[in-house]
Amino acid sequence: MNDQNIDENWEDIREGIRAICKKFPESYWQKLDQSRSYPLDFVNTLTKSGYLSVLIPEKYGGAGLSIRAASVILEEIHWQGANGAACHAQMYIMGSLLKHGNSRLKEKYLPEIAKGSIRLQAFGVTEPTSGSDTLSIKTSAKKSGKNYIINGQKVWTSRAEYSDLILLLAKSGDSETKQNNLSLFLIDMRPHLNKSIFIKPIKTMINHSTTEVFFENLKVSESCLVGEEGKGFKYILDGMNAERILIASECLGDAKYFIDKAKKYANERIVFGRPIGKNQSIQFPISRAYANTRAAELMIKEACSLYNKNFKCGEESNLAKLLAADASWESADMAMQTFGGFSFSEEYNIERKFRETRLYRIAPVSTNMILAYLSHKVLGMPRSY
Numbered sequence: 048m049n050d051q052n053i054d055e056n057w058e059d060i061r062e063g064i065r066a067i068c069k070k071f072p073e074s075y076w077q078k079l080d081q082s083r084s085y086p087l088d089f090v091n092t093l094t095k096s097g098y099l100s101v102l103i104p105e106k107y108g109g110a111g112l113s114i115r116a117a118s119v120i121l122e123e124i125h126w127q128g129a130n131g132a133a134c135h136a137q138m139y140i141m142g143s144l145l146k147h148g149n150s151r152l153k154e155k156y157l158p159e160i161a162k163g164s165i166r167l168q169a170f171g172v173t174e175p176t177s178g179s180d181t182l183s184i185k186t187s188a189k190k191s192g193k194n195y196i197i198n199g200q201k202v203w204t205s206r207a208e209y210s211d212l213i214l215l216l217a218k219s220g221d222s223e224t225k226q227n228n229l230s231l232f233l234i235d236m237r238p239h240l241n242k243s244i245f246i247k248p249i250k251t252m253i254n255h256s257t258t259e260v261f262f263e264n265l266k267v268s269e270s271c272l273v274g275e276e277g278k279g280f281k282y283i284l285d286g287m288n289a290e291r292i293l294i295a296s297e298c299l300g301d302a303k304y305f306i307d308k309a310k311k312y313a314n315e316r317i318v319f320g321r322p323i324g325k326n327q328s329i330q331f332p333i334s335r336a337y338a339n340t341r342a343a344e345l346m347i348k349e350a351c352s353l354y355n356k357n358f359k360c361g362e363e364s365n366l367a368k369l370l371a372a373d374a375s376w377e378s379a380d381m382a383m384q385t386f387g388g389f390s391f392s393e394e395y396n397i398e399r400k401f402r403e404t405r406l407y408r409i410a411p412v413s414t415n416m417i418l419a420y421l422s423h424k425v426l427g428m429p430r431s432y
């Protein structure tokens with residue numbers, strides 16, 4: 048099978064995911080949403096089936112597949128009404144470790160992650176005072192002999208309570224060139240919990256297991272450093288292309304979910320003695336959402352293809368994320384309108400998915416930041432910040 052082929056649809060993977068999602072129907076997600084609980088059984092099933100380790104090379108126990116395979120997995124999960132947010136970071140965090148981690152780190156952790164005996168789900172970048180301005184983070188990592196001492200606070204660190212490892216960005220230098228000050232660490236949180244790492248959950252409008260994480264004189268060995276000191280920002284930017292592509296794939300799945308639900312409902316719901324779908328004011332928004340979803344899908348495929356070939360793909364990954372997040376939000380709004388009053392009923396799941404898909408125009412990167420990237424880096428206009 049040609050893994051580089053953007054037309055490869057990975058039907059076997061899609062079927063496998065659909066079979067798993069049948070065991071975790073929408074009623075499962077609805078219940079967890081109501082109690083804001085982590086979908087542990089779903090994550091364990093995905094892990095055991097090997098889907099979360101598709102990006103780990105075979106020599107470390109993974110499937111060694113391409114980003115396109117990972118993209119299809121997340122798209123399909125979301126298309127089925129489920130949500131990959133409980134575990135997607137394992138896929139996109141992997142890129143930084145695979146590309147820049149030394150072989151000791153990889154040998155230590157990748158086989159365990161592939162087996163499912165430890166989880167790498169937490170990614171600590173955002174801080175309360177720096178927000179989108181990552182270069183201004185304050186969490187510090189000070190060298191002390193063969194160790195680093197870490198102090199500071201992260202916010203919106205999703206899944207920290209359910210992850211053994213965290214990939215953490217911290218400030219290790221004081222150079223005038225801000226981007227040379229940041230370093231990336233892979234830290235096993237388990238021995239430090241409630242001693243020098245403290246996790247506080249944040250209540251949110253969706254079920255996302257997100258938290259604040261506090262580091263108080265956390266002492267970690269220098270062997271936790273990913274790649275070289277001072278190159279963390281570069282590594283993160285590198286990894287962000289994978290993150291953008293994979294989150295775009297979740298948006299794509301959401302958009303397809305809303306379109307499927309809306310067209311079915313439009314055909315079945317009878318008002319004024321005829322299906323509401325006979326009205327063009329109901330049809331056209333569904334068709335427009337479909338057109339924009341297909342366009343986003345093409346851009347995702349193109350970004351996957353470039354990423355696989357190790358070509359530059361910053362522009363395409365950002366475009367894919369922008370277009371797919373817009374398409375999923377347009378589809379969500381369209382589905383709310385198509386379902387009318389019933390869209391507000393929890394029973395139909397439209398309101399749950401509507402809340403969930405709203406996230407993607409803000410996180411992991413907000414639409415404004417993508418537009419700024421396109422304006423500055425692609426179109427050559429002056430920097431606005």
Ligand SMILES: Cc1cc2nc3c(=O)[nH]c(=O)nc-3n(C[C@H](O)[C@H](O)[C@H](O)COP(=O)(O)OP(=O)(O)OC[C@H]3O[C@@H](n4cnc5c(N)ncnc54)[C@H](O)[C@@H]3O)c2cc1C
Pocket residue numbers: 169170171172173177178179180202203204205206251255257406409410411412413414415416419431432
């Ligand atoms: C549910 C959830 C889960 C998350 N999970 C994680 C995680 O696991 N790890 C992690 O590190 N982070 C995570 N985040 C953080 C997320 O990446 C940030 O919320 C996002 O990057 C925006 O940062 P901010 O919220 O601080 O917004 P701010 O930076 O305060 O920005 C607020 C608004 O102003 C806009 N803005 C700011 N500056 C400019 C500018 N110069 N030009 C134009 N517009 C601008 C932004 O685009 C945004 O719309 C998560 C967030 C949420 C809500």
